[in-house]
Amino acid sequence: MNGIIIAMLLALLIPIYEAYRDSHIWQKMLAFASIATKTSMMILVVSVLRDDWMIGVVGVLILSVGNAALMLLAHVIKRSDEAGVYEP
Amino acid sequence: MTVYLSILLRLIIWFLLTSDLSLVNIIIGVAIALIIPHEAARLPILKDWIRVFWEIIIAVPVAYFEALEIMIFPHKKEAFLRRRVRPNRTPGLIFLDIFLITFTPKTIVLSYQEDGWYKIHSVERDK
Amino acid sequence: MIDGLSYGLMIVGLIFWFWGTLPLVGDRSVLFKLHSLSVSDTLGSMSMIAGLLLKIPREWPLLILALISLAIWNTVLGYVLAYCSYRDEDDD
Known part of the structure; x- marks a missing residue:
């Protein structure tokens, strides 16, 4: 189980590096979407590892409502892009 | 209903x-x-809903199969397609159609055009 | 037996994760990266949750909810990102 957590952490480093490296806004959004899913999956696995289901409930809640913010942000960026407020 | x-x-x-x-x-x-x-x-057609739910159950193994296909053979080419929307779809059914197309890894719906077409982006195997 | 199957599913999920996330660093288009991300983040995470489900079947209601909401949200987020970023690149 510990090995799985370590491997997940390594996989999480890839999108973090991408978000740091790339300045194109949509590539950054893609990396953030990937980070969001990976961290909430890690919460679920940690809750199984520690056998503490309270953590697991938090993970499930984040999985089921967490991405809404990213969708709203994508729409806001698109709007401000069309209005010429933001130059990518 | x-x-x-x-x-x-x-x-x-x-x-x-x-x-x-x-x-x-x-x-x-x-x-x-x-x-x-x-x-x-809005009067929905029960038969369509049952069919869509059946298609969703089928879509899971199909999606895994396509994922393995992409992993084993390199898919480097990108392409844009257009697909016709089946007639008499309510907004709920259109949402489920978009979900089904985007769920399989090879295709992603880009936009739904009001005149009855989905715009689809897909990756293809290079010869 | 069940334990081995659940570890197997989680390792398959991890392989999907690495395969789908590594192209993120390359210089392909946003849409191409979305295809590989849908392999890793949707399908890989789904097989990991299936592995967890075999490990602790007692918590099945929450895990099934996690499985369904993961599939729906990730797919819809993929569609929204594709829709929003495409108009950005070229207007037709």
Whole structure:
């Protein structure tokens, strides 16, 4: 189980590096979407590892409502892009 | 019909989230499911809904198969396609269609055009 | 037996994760990266949750909810990102 957590952490480093490296806004959004899913999956696995289901409930809640913010942000960026407020 | 479906969906989510079948919990769940506002019903076709749910069950193994295909053979080419929307689709069914197309890894819906076409982006195997 | 199957599913999920996330660093288009991300983040995570489900079947209601909401949200987020970023690149 510990090995799985370590491997997940390594996989999480890839999108973090991408978000740091790339300045194109949509590539950054893609990396953030990937980070969001990976961290909430890690919460679920940690809750199984520690056998503490309270953590697991938090993970499930984040999985089921967490991405809404990213969708709203994508729409806001698109709007401000069309209005010429933001130059990518 | 849509009203019953949406109430059923809300109750399923409620019971999965609380996993508690006591009388008080059932009353709370049913009351909340009835109180939250419903959208106006547009005569949906039950047959279409059943077919779409069946297609979703089929889509899971298909998606895994396509994922293995992409992993084993390199898919480097990108292409844009257009696909016709089946006639007489309600917004709910169109949403499920978009879900089905995007769920499989080889295709992603880019936009739904009002004149009845989906714009699709796909990756293809290079020869 | 069940334990081995659940570890197997989680390792398959991890392989999907690495395969789908590594192209993120390359210089392909946003849409191409979305295809590989849908392999890793949707399908890989789904097989991991299936592995967890075999490990602790007692918590099945929450895990099934996690499985369904993961599939729906990730797919819809993929569609929204594709829709929003495409108009950005060229108007037709």
